[in-house]
Amino acid sequence: MKNENRTQQELIDEIVELRKRNEQLEQSGKATKERSEFLQELLDSCPSVITAWDSTGILLFANQTFVNQSGFHLEDVIGKPALDLYPPQEIARMSQFYAEFLDKPDGTLVSSSFNGRTSSGEWVIVEGEMVKKLDPPICGYVGFARNVTQRVTAEVDYKESVEAMGTILNSVQDALLIHDKSGTIIQFNEKMVEMSGIDLVQAVLNPSTADSYYGPEDNSFELSSIWEEVLSGAIKQLEYKIKRPTDGKIFDAEIFMRSIRLKGEDHILVCVRDITEKKRAADELSRALALASQLRTRAEAASAAKSEFLTNMSHELRTPLNAILGFSELLEEQWCGKLNEKQLEYSREIYGAGRHLLQLINDILDLAKVESGKMDIRISSMDLSVLTTGCLAIIRETAIRRGLALEMEISDDLSQGENIRADDVRLKQIIMNLLSNAAKFTPSGGVIHLEARKQGNEILMRVSDTGIGIKQQDQERIFQEFEQVDSSFSRQEEGTGLGLSLTRRLVELHGGRIWVESEGENKGSVFSFTIPFVSDGKQDSIAHSETGHDLHPRLRWTLSSETVNRPTVMVVEDNSANMKLATNLLEAGGYNVLQAFSAEEAIKRAEPEQPSLILMDISLPGIDGLTATKVLKNNPATAHIPVVALTAHAMKDDEAKAREAGCDAYILKPIDTRSFYSNLSALIKSKGSGAAA
Secondary structure: OHHHHHHHHHHHHHHHHHHHHHHHHHHHHHHHHHHHHHHHHHHHHOOEEEEEEEEEEEEEOOOHHHHHOOOOOOEEEHOOOOHHHOOOOHHHHHHHHHHHOOOOOOEEEEEEEEEEEEOOEEEEEEEEEEEEEEOOOOEEEEEEEEEEEEHHHHHHHHHHHHHHHHHHHHOOOOEEEEEEEOOOEEEEOOHHHHHHOOHHHHHHHHEOOOOOHHHHHOOOOHHHHHHHHHHHEEEEEEEEEEOOOOOOOEEEEEEEEEEEEOOOEEEEEEEEEOOOOHHHHHHHHHHHHHHHHHHHHHHHHHHHHHHHHHHHHHHHHHHHHHHHHHHHHHHHHHHOOOOOOHHHHHHHHHHHHHHHHHHHHHHHHHHHHHHHHOOEEEEEEEEHHHHHHHHHHHHHHHHHHOOOOEEEEEEEOOOOOOOEEEEEEHHHHHHHHHHHHHHHHHOOOEEEEEEEEEOOOEEEEEEOOOOOOOOOOOOOHHHHHOOOOOOHHHHHHHOOOOOHHHHHHHHOOOEEEEEEEEOOOOOEEEEEEEEEOOOOOOOEEEEEEOOOOOOOOOOEEOOOOHHOOOOOEEEOOOOHHHHHHHHHHHHOOOOEEEEOOHHHHHHHHHHHHHOOOOEOOOOOOOOOOOHHHHHHHHHOOOOOEEEEEEOOOOOOOOHHHHHOOOOOOEOOOOOHHHHHHHHHHHHHOOOOOEOOO
């Protein structure tokens, strides 16, 4: 019984001991688990990929960074061959790498890199280290890897940017140089080496300060003082002579300097341009212009002397011609007795030759008047249909004698009484010259057709014939003084070569233009001309300008003795030469002119000064012309002022953009003075800003 009790006690003690040992084991296991979990958290929080695999290549462990960067799930890769994680093109290389690494001693550390791709298909660049570990629990390898795609890409981009910048610098035709505030050269292009004459290798091995590359040859100033201004934000443009440090050659240079930031510090970018040839050409041009001015002065003096001589001579010749024509006409009319056939024939020849000589003198006199600026266009109301009918009546006798048919076509809007204004005498002279030419050079059986119609703001008139035609190369020449088409038929006819030249001048004095069209010899000709259509009865005269600039008309305003009653045009233009041209044209046309060299100035002055019209350039510094137009049109105080876009933009949509911005008209540069004045006059009149004369 005692033994049984002891055995029972022993069992109880053993149970207690077992319970204690079990509690100890449970506590130890809990601590181990906590340590394991803590270690796992540490490995998962590491920014590098950590993996472990056995000697056969089976993946045993991977941290959370591996999951995040690779896109794989742990259950898909743990227990699988490690080579399955590499892209196909890397497997052969990594297999060889593992085979060689297996022969290395325990603890060997090597670095490696490869191009990989995540499960999502993104290609990455990975580099890291591998450790051979043969002691438990890893009897294989431990790897540490980092995704360096961004860094490598940045390095490649930087390298490509540097190479591209070098290519750009060396492609520039000007010499470029970058130096710091002390003059130490940082970078230069090949053009700088070429311009300075310094060998590139020597320039690198024996660096010089920047002033030896582009300092003034006469040492008239220190570049360091200029550098201080540039580093303070100024942009410098200088022009002086530079001496090449290698051979002492001196050349003219234009230098541009501005500051740039490199690696957090201010540096100076220098552009050096050799302008020796440019200055030489400018000097030659200046001398040529001076010579041209002298020649022009001499030519003008010669032209004036010629005009004066022709004027005086024509008057002297008209006096004896008066007697010749008078007496020959009396003889032809047989006022002093009957003449025989031979005497009558002679008198008619004398009269015809005298009339031809008189026409020549009249043409010369008219041409001299035009060239000297002494011919005025006298504008009056007239009936165009009556004038053209009268011209055909005059030429009809000649047409009948030559066997020619005459036709006339006048549009309805030009055949309703006194509905246009022009110089009827000169307009008749233009039409008669063209009709006479057509009759002179059209063989018997031909047709002469006179046409007149309204075309926009112009009157278009045409005289067509079925005559000898004009070669293409002669179609411009025939409008020059003393020029004639040299054909066997034309040489049979008398002519001075002044008729078409004078006709062109008279058309231009009306503000029009004239041209000829012909398909060639024996295919007829069409002479066309246009003049402005004026129907309001307020234009009283168009006098040729005596300033000698050209022969275009000046559509003037009815002016009182006070210039304040003249319409005022504001010209908005930043180019001084274009401003001067527009101002001269407007003043010659009888306008007052306000000059604004920027859109801002125009906007500021338009409201208080209230011009009758604004000529707006489109390309302006600061606010452009279209934006300025929108501002003016959105202001009730200036919205009524007509704005005319005056620009060199001529692309397909440019006029539409100007109209959309609020421009009332669109005039292209260079200015066509034939339509310039009529357009301005029509706009001002339509807005009620004045009355055109």
